[in-house]
Amino acid sequence: MEYLRAFLVGGLICVICQILIDKTALTPARILTGCVVTGVVFGAIGIYPRLVDWAGAGATVPLTGFGNLLAEGTRKAVDKDGLLGALTGPLSAAAGGITAAVLFGTLAALIFPSREK
Amino acid sequence: MTSLHRGKQSMVFPNRPVVTAWASVVGKKEGDGPLGKAFDLVIPDGKYGEKTWEQAETHFQKAAMELLLEKVGQEIPAPELVFSGDLLNQCVGSSYALRGSGLPALGLYGACSTMAEGLLLAGAAVNAGYVQQAAALSSSHFAAAERQYRFPLAYGGQRTPTAQWTVTGAGAILASAEGDGPVLTGATVGTVEDKGITDANNMGAAMAWAAYRTIRANLEDLSRSPEDYDQIVTGDLGSLGSDMVREFFAADGIRLGARYTDCGVLIYDPQTQDVHCGGSGAGCSASVLAAQLLPALAAGQWKRILFCGTGALLSPTTVQQKRSIPAICHAVAIER
Numbered sequence: 064m065e066y067l068r069a070f071l072v073g074g075l076i077c078v079i080c081q082i083l084i085d086k087t088a089l090t091p092a093r094i095l096t097g098c099v100v101t102g103v104v105f106g107a108i109g110i111y112p113r114l115v116d117w118a119g120a121g122a123t124v125p126l127t128g129f130g131n132l133l134a135e136g137t138r139k140a141v142d143k144d145g146l147l148g149a150l151t152g153p154l155s156a157a158a159g160g161i162t163a164a165v166l167f168g169t170l171a172a173l174i175f176p177s178r179e180k
Numbered sequence: 181m182t183s184l185h186r187g188k189q190s191m192v193f194p195n196r197p198v199v200t201a202w203a204s205v206v207g208k209k210e211g212d213g214p215l216g217k218a219f220d221l222v223i224p225d226g227k228y229g230e231k232t233w234e235q236a237e238t239h240f241q242k243a244a245m246e247l248l249l250e251k252v253g254q255e256i257p258a259p260e261l262v263f264s265g266d267l268l269n270q271c272v273g274s275s276y277a278l279r280g281s282g283l284p285a286l287g288l289y290g291a292c293s294t295m296a297e298g299l300l301l302a303g304a305a306v307n308a309g310y311v312q313q314a315a316a317l318s319s320s321h322f323a324a325a326e327r328q329y330r331f332p333l334a335y336g337g338q339r340t341p342t343a344q345w346t347v348t349g350a351g352a353i354l355a356s357a358e359g360d361g362p363v364l365t366g367a368t369v370g371t372v373e374d375k376g377i378t379d380a381n382n383m384g385a386a387m388a389w390a391a392y393r394t395i396r397a398n399l400e401d402l403s404r405s406p407e408d409y410d411q412i413v414t415g416d417l418g419s420l421g422s423d424m425v426r427e428f429f430a431a432d433g434i435r436l437g438a439r440y441t442d443c444g445v446l447i448y449d450p451q452t453q454d455v456h457c458g459g460s461g462a463g464c465s466a467s468v469l470a471a472q473l474l475p476a477l478a479a480g481q482w483k484r485i486l487f488c489g490t491g492a493l494l495s496p497t498t499v500q501q502k503r504s505i506p507a508i509c510h511a512v513a514i515e516r
Contacts, residue, residue, distance in 0.1 A: 084338050088379040091337035177333040179209070179226045179322050179348070 069121030072114065076125040095126055102130020107138075132156050184307075187401025189394070192366040197306035199514065200256045200313075200359040203247035204470035205240050206463070207322070207348030209455075213448045218471035219349070220247050226323065226348060234268055237321035237350075240463070241266065241277035244350035244470075245317055252354065258283075259315035259354055261305055263298035265289050266319045267346075267462050268328055273319050283315075292387075292416050293370070294318040295351055295466035296489025296510040300367035302355040303512065307364075312357045319350035320461030329496055330380060342382040344418045344444060344460035345453075351466025353474070362477040365484075366513045368398035372493065374506040380494060384421025384444075384457055386505040387490040391417060392428040394509035395488060402513075406439055410482035413473060414509070415465030415489040416444035418458035443468035465489045477516045484515040 076098070083094050105111040111131040115122040122128050136156020140148030154161070184191050204219045211222030221243060228239040241264070252258055262281075265288035266273035278285045290297035298316030305314045323333050325346035331337045355364060373393055377386040391414045399405060406412060406429075417425060422442040429436050443465045444458035469487060476482055489512075494505040 081338070085341050088340075088381070091331075091335075172334055177323070179207075179333065 065119055068118045072118035072121035073125055074121075076121075076127060098126035099130040099133070102127035102132075103134045104130075106131035106134030129157065129160060132160065186366070187397065189371065189397045190366060190368040190401035191300075191304065192402075193303050193307040193364050195307045195309075195357070196363040196365060197303045197355040197357065198359045199353060199362045199364065199474060200356040201248055201251040201354040201361075202470040202474050203244050203251060203352045204467040205243040205247065205350050206467050207240075209322075209345070209453060210347055210349050210447060210459075210467065213453060215447055215468065215471050218475065219467060220471070226321075233321055233323040233327065234272065235276075237266065237268065237273040237319055237324050237348075238276040240321065240348065240350040241273055241317060241319040244319070244352040245277060245281070245315070248315065248352035248354055256354070256356060256359060257313050259313045260284065260311040261286065261302070261314040262317055263288055263301045263314065264317040265294035265298065265462065267291065267325050273321075273324075274317065277317070277319075290462075290489065290508065290510065291491030291493055292320070292460055292462050292464060293489035293491030293508055293510050294462040295353070295469060296415065296487060296512055299353055299355070299364070299469075299487070300369065300510055300512050302353070303364035303367060306355045306357050309357075314355050316353045316355070317350070318462040318466040320346050320463035321348045322346045322461075323348075325461055329494070329499075339456060340381040341456055342379070342384070342420055344384060344416065344457045345448065345455040346461035347416075347447060347459045347464040347467060349461075349463035349467040351463065351468075351470040353466075353470060362474055362514050362516050364512060365515050366402060368394055368401060368511040370394040370397075370508040370510045372506045372508050374504050376504045378499070378502060378504050380499045380505070382420070383460060383492040383494075383505065383507075384416075384418040385424060386492045386494075387507040387509065388417055388421040388424035388428065390507035390509040391421070391425050391488055391490050394511050395425075395486065396432075398486060398511045398513070406434060406436060409439065409484050409486045409513075411473075411485040412436065412440045413468075413485060413487055414440075414442045415491070416458070416460040417442045417490055418444040418460060419450065420457045421490075446472065462491075474514070477514060480516060482516070484513065487512045487514055
């Protein structure tokens with residue numbers, strides 16, 4: 064059952080993004096950063112964590128989940144270090160994800176040369 | 181000296197320069213398309229054995245030029261002047277292709293209208309007697325163009341439904357003072373038009389208005405109607421852009437019908453090849469002209485066509501600065 068929920072929520076987020084590609088002139092970069100910002104907002108007001116509880120990876124894997132992570136990390140750091148936490152929190156919470164993206168992206172680029180479709 | 185200028189934007193070539201040779205070299209997707217068998221050479225490897233996409237594009241252009249020179253051979257003399265252009269920054273595709281060839285070279289930039297621009301200049305140069313043989317050369321490459329105008333392939337961005345697929349290919353055309361073949365009888369130089377389109381993924385729309393303006397100018401300047409042409413062919417408006425041209429003419433009470441088509445629509449099969457709105461790129465009109473339009477004229481299938489190369493005059497910088505996309509269309513009348 065949890066697989067189905069993950070599939071549906073993850074898929075739905077992607078469908079929304081595809082609709083934005085098809086129907087608007089937004090570039091992929093803007094859509095993706097829009098996802099992150101949406102995740103931050105919904106994470107900050109406490110809604111996104113509930114979606115994560117319900118849909119698991121379907122909510123954490125899409126980029127909105129990354130935004131949620133940033134919000135969560137900021138909240139924790141502010142609780143611990145006060146206002147300084149607003150600066151240190153987001154990136155330290157996202158460190159694993161960002162490093163993984165850079166690492167796997169570089170590896171992929173080294174191993175697989177780009178080709179036309 | 182009698183004026184060769186007609187109306188506001190057109191010129192006639194009373195000495196009737198002859199198109200004596202042509203050559204086209206394209207990539208795999210183009211070879212798989214409806215015109216696949218018509219191209220002189222199909223190269224399945226997108227990199228054409230080179231390390232980078234840009235070097236590949238130079239190779240495509242060089243190959244087209246070499247094929248043209250081969251066809252020229254004994255009977256037709258070699259070009260004395262080459263007009264060449266492409267879509268890469270600073271037109272390096274062309275410069276590197278002509279490097280070492282010993283051919284007097286004039287570089288051009290008309291975006292995807294480069295072949296029409298080169299052909300009309302070659303016709304004008306031969307008509308005026310500056311040279312006896314002048315060549316027009318142009319190319320584009322899908323991967324190099326994506327990196328140039330939008331995002332590199334490795335970025336993995338999704339293509340929009342209005343996007344067109346930049347043709348990987350090159351065309352080379354020779355205009356001669358004498359010989360046998362289709363004849364260049366006149367041309368209309370386009371004006372830079374801007375309809376306020378800002379989406380770099382929707383260039384058909386940006387160029388459609390320029391195409392309409394130039395075709396109208398050609399008809400007015402030469403006192404012609406669409407029926408005077410067996411075919412009016414635009415360079416790369418794609419399915420969306422060509423529909424818009426039909427609408428513009430329909431608003432004037434002119435029904436273009438089957439007389440009007442577009443190289444971007446001709447070069448790919450929309451059902452089996454996932455190209456969204458069709459082909460684009462400087463190599464699109466160049467290769468289709470060489471593979472389909474000129475042979476059809478030579479074979480007597482048509483008597484007179486209007487070849488209208490269309491170009492979107494944007495740069496990545498202007499798009500990032502949110503400026504709209506200006507466009508231009510140049511038309512060349514070719515007859516048998």
